[in-house]
Amino acid sequence: MSAGASAMNYELAGDLKIGQVGIANLRIRTLDVERLGAEMRDRVARAPKLFERAAVIVDFGALPGTPDAASALALLDALRAAGVIPVALAYGSSDNERLAVELGLPLLAKFRAQYESPDAAANAPAPKAVADTAPAKAAAPTAAKAPAASGEPGMIQTAPIRSGQQIYAEQRDLTILSAVGAGAEVIADGSIHIYGALRGRALAGARDNDKARIFCREFHAELVAIAGHYKVMEDIPAELRGKAVQIWLDNGQIHIAALA
CATH class of the missing domain: 2.160.20.70 (Pectate Lyase C-like)
Structure with missing residues (x-):
């Protein structure tokens, strides 16, 4: 069993969720670059057809503060080495916005809503610069939580x-x-x-x-x-x-x- 698999028996350093149309969102819970890289390598090894070269949004919203550019760059390098491709940051604070500029990555506000209440998502300001470098199929529906039944027929x-x-x-x-x-x-x-x-x-x-x-x-x-x-x-x-x-x-x- 790999080191990543051992770590996954306990609390994960990063939660990986699949977005609305297949793009993945990685919410960082513990900024442990080596551990996060090991977890991602384990995911790619277990399901290479799904995760190898998969586009990933990185979300620092669960951390007590925004990491510095050097730490964030180390994480991005570790994720690329693990086999996935970081394509954007999830929208957060103004510090997070400045970090995205330093990293040369776009901000995607819509992925942040997966972890917030509908009211918080609706009131979140739009980022100043939003660009999607992922393939066209990764363009997600709007972020606000939608009811399953809206009167529309199946x-x-x-x-x-x-x-x-x-x-x-x-x-x-x-x-x-x-x-x-x-x-x-x-x-x-x-x-x-x-x-x-x-x-x-x-x-x-x-x-x-x-x-x-x-x-x-x-x-x-x-x-x-x-x-x-x-x-x-x-x-x-x-x-x-x-x-x-x-x-x-x-x-x-x-x-x-x-x-x-």
């Missing part, structure tokens, strides 16, 4: 979703009558119902709706996530693979159980 997808395709059901549930192929991605602000095989990624509760669920008839997922909390294939019990399952979130932990 979205129904009848055709198979093939590798490289992405489907997003905004402010509603998503029902897929066929299969989700490996390398495909399905996202919903509400719950996701899949009546065929799930071989790609499924992200429910994309706007921080922790009551959303995922249901599928044949479970082979590369990744499943609810409200940003995720599990990858390597974390899923072998006895559940290929089974009909439901997936839900309880106290920040993903649970997967076979359907009767």
Whole structure:
């Protein structure tokens, strides 16, 4: 077992959450560069298809103060060495904004809302300079927490979703009558119902709706996530693979159980 895996048995130095459309947000809890690098290397080693060269937003909001540029640069170098690509900082204080300028990175306010109350997110000032260096598919929906049910009918997808395709059901549930192929991605602000095989990624509760669920008839997922909390294939019990399952979130932990 790697040093990163040992550290993950206890409190993590950084919480990694999957954003609304696949981009990851790393909230730094302990500015221990060596430990954070080890944790990220472990994540990449366990799921290289998902995390190798993945775009990551770095959030210093959980720290008592904004780190200096030298410490932040050391962290960015450690993350790159671990196999991911830091593309921006999450918006925070004016000190954080100055740090972003020193690092040559943009600020993305919308990712900060995943950890704040809806009121705090709504009242947060916009950063002076916002640019997204991530690929176009990483452009997230608005930051404000949206209800799962908005009166909109659920979205129904009848055709198979093939590798490289992405489907997003905004402010509603998503029902897929066929299969989700490996390398495909399905996202919903509400719950996701899949009546065929799930071989790609499924992200429910994309706007921080922790009551959303995922249901599928044949479970082979590369990744499943609810409200940003995720599990990858390597974390899923072998006895559940290929089974009909439901997936839900309880106290920040993903649970997967076979359907009767």
